[in-house]
Amino acid sequence: MDRELACEVVKDLLPLYVDGMVSDVSKKCIKNHLEHCTECTEIYQDMSFQLELETKQPEVQEVKRFLNKTKRMYLLYALGILSAVSMLVCMIVDLAVNKGITWSLIVDGAVLFADAFLYVLAVCRKNKGYLAMAVLSIGTFCLLCIIQAANYYLMGIGTFWIFRYGIPILLLWLGLLWVPVILRAALKWNIWDCIALFLLLAAAGNYVTKVIIGDYVWLDVFYMREFFSNVLGELAGSIIFFMIGRVKSWRK
Numbered sequence: 001m002d003r004e005l006a007c008e009v010v011k012d013l014l015p016l017y018v019d020g021m022v023s024d025v026s027k028k029c030i031k032n033h034l035e036h037c038t039e040c041t042e043i044y045q046d047m048s049f050q051l052e053l054e055t056k057q058p059e060v061q062e063v064k065r066f067l068n069k070t071k072r073m074y075l076l077y078a079l080g081i082l083s084a085v086s087m088l089v090c091m092i093v094d095l096a097v098n099k100g101i102t103w104s105l106i107v108d109g110a111v112l113f114a115d116a117f118l119y120v121l122a123v124c125r126k127n128k129g130y131l132a133m134a135v136l137s138i139g140t141f142c143l144l145c146i147i148q149a150a151n152y153y154l155m156g157i158g159t160f161w162i163f164r165y166g167i168p169i170l171l172l173w174l175g176l177l178w179v180p181v182i183l184r185a186a187l188k189w190n191i192w193d194c195i196a197l198f199l200l201l202a203a204a205g206n207y208v209t210k211v212i213i214g215d216y217v218w219l220d221v222f223y224m225r226e227f228f229s230n231v232l233g234e235l236a237g238s239i240i241f242f243m244i245g246r247v248k249s250w251r252k
Contacts, residue, residue: 006033010040018047072122079118083111102155109146113139133181137174144170168212176201192245196238203234 010033016022017030034041087108094104116139120131148162179201180194189197 007037007040010034010037011043014040014044014047018044076119076122079115083115087111100154102150105150105154106143106147109143113143129181130185133178136177140170140174141167165213169209172205172208172212176205190245190248192241192248196241196245199234199238199241203231203238206231206234 010030013022013026013030017027022030034044087104090104090107091101094100094102117132117135120135121128124131144162144166148160148166151158152160176198180189180197183189183197184191184194
């Protein structure tokens with residue numbers, strides 16, 4: 001009877017014993033009891049195992065997050081060093097060959113643009129898609145200006161086309177890219193429907209682009225040859241991605 005009573009008392013005290021929240025006298029008594037009682041020992045081992053699991057899981061997750069963060073950091077450092085070296089080499093070669101900064105300005109601008117885009121994708125966790133689109137929009141505009149300045153002012157080739165062709169076409173295609181992104185956020189579209197919509201818009205974008213550069217007029221839209229060369233591929237891709245989106249929705 002005394003042993004049964006002692007077991008009940010020990011079972012009540014085991015949670016505190018496992019957490020180390022009992023006095024030294026109680027700790028010694030419970031330890032002596034566990035040496036002779038198999039039932040209480042099994043309960044103690046189960047409690048200790050559960051506590052160990054609960055303790056280790058957050059620690060493992062923290063270690064994994066730290067390792068992933070460190071890996072990304074070293075990759076970004078390596079990318080930055082490689083980009084800096086490549087930009088420096090391009091400038092040195094350009095100076096040696098052309099006695100000035102010409103085409104290397106375009107290369108350096110493209111490298112910085114790519115680095116900024118990759119940095120956003122690697123580091124940002126919240127609103128990554130919007131930030132990537134913002135970098136893409138601003139970076140493309142800056143790169144377009146650099147190309148115009150390098151060609152027209154530094155190398156003395158080509159015409160001043162940026163306001164007549166460059167910016168209108170850039171705004172057109174950036175608008176076509178932003179429409180699916182905004183609809184995805186507002187209407188919770190899946191990625192497949194967004195791609196399908198972009199391809200559908202791209203079919204019209206091809207015609208508008210050629211109209212802007214004066215390649216042909218709107219009446220050429222009705223010729224089958226132009227249809228097959230400019231629209232058929234985008235329409236087929238749009239239908240395929242739309243069907244993939246439907247299949248994904250049905251499976252859910």
